[in-house]
Amino acid sequence: MAPKILVVLTSHSELGNTGKKTGWYLPEFAHPYDVFKAAGAELTVASPAGGLAPLDPNSVEASKEDASSVSFLNTQKSLWEKTTKLDAIADKAADEYDALFFPGGHGPMFDLANDPTSQRVAAAFAAKGKPVAAVCHGPAALVGVKDPRTGEYLLKGKTVTGFSNDEEEAVGLTKAMPFLLESRLNEVSGGKYVKADKPWEAKVVVDGNVITGQNPASAKGVGEAIVKALS
Template sequence: MAPKVLVILTSHGKLGDTGKETGWFLPEFAHPYDELVAAGFEVTTASPAGGAAPLDPNSIEMYKEDKSSVAFLNSKKALWEQTARLADFVGKADEFDAVFVPGGHGPMFDLAVDPVSQQLIAEFAAKGKVVAAVCHGPAAFVNVKLPGSGEHLLKGKKVTGFSNAEEEKMKLTQAMPFLLEDKLNEASGGGFVKADEPWGAKVVVDGKVITGQNPASAKGVGEAIVKAVKGG
């Protein structure tokens, strides 16, 4: 049987009170998708609201020269325009090998506080499944508590995500409901790590928890998911 991954996309399309659009970030789904499909994975998409998950228009423009992103944009629209509802997957972690959350600023506003998303990720972790996210995707982890023990998913783990310096360079610090680096560092007990320079690739694997720092890390997160599920 082909390995299966559940991809959780944001349903949030507004960037705080800036009046700008946001959502999920194109290469952060496209690049891992290429790695997963090449390795024979089946990909299922879900979002809190179901239906169309908003794609950050800035990511389309920024990656218009990126072959992987353009091909994904042009041929895989059903993946994000026809997502299932997250609630439909509660109690079904055994049907998948991994859960993956692409970034974009959207997850900072909905997945970080969505109780169904938190429950799903906790279920995957409790079942020993791979739990992965990239860039702002780890926002979905910041409030996840494990069933039974009630311990934080990230307690004692090394973790990464979009850094404070990168947020500042994008001039979006004030638009965020919280700073992801700070929350991840707090949740892990000081385990946040990052690349030597902003925008540098950084993938962190700690047990079954896989995180990537930024768009440059997306391909590596896909590769890490494949390795963690298939071994080798």
């Protein structure tokens, strides 16, 4: 039976007070998508607002030499232009899907980080022992999630990764962020944030049913870790 994966994208398109656009980051969905499809997985894509989930225009420009991203951009637009509204499926999602995945981009820092429906869905997947995965800024969706069984942060005691403070500084967006993801992940995990030896290198961490990747280079590896967890 084909595994069913729920992908949750951001609905947020404004990059803080910079006047620039943001959203989800192209290769962070495109690369896992290739892995999911090769494994025969069925995908449902949801977002807080439903409908069009904004694609970060910078990620399109940055990925124009990446065949996977270009193909995904040109052939799969319906996936992000016609997303399901998350609260419409939230109550049954953890029963109906086998894994949950949050791609990154700066958008999740502004909406998914504080979205109660998204947090409820993630908590429900975790309570059933199903994979909960995120890459780059996607782990912002997990920082506020509480484990319904313990009342503690879902990430407490978990080794995790996500976009590093050094990487945020390198792209010049430290001051535009509502919080720094590395710092928050380190706080809620109890000091168990880890990162690659150098910025922009791939880093994927699997701790129980929580799967996290540091940056765009980690996206394929996160997809592979999800598929492995489901096999």
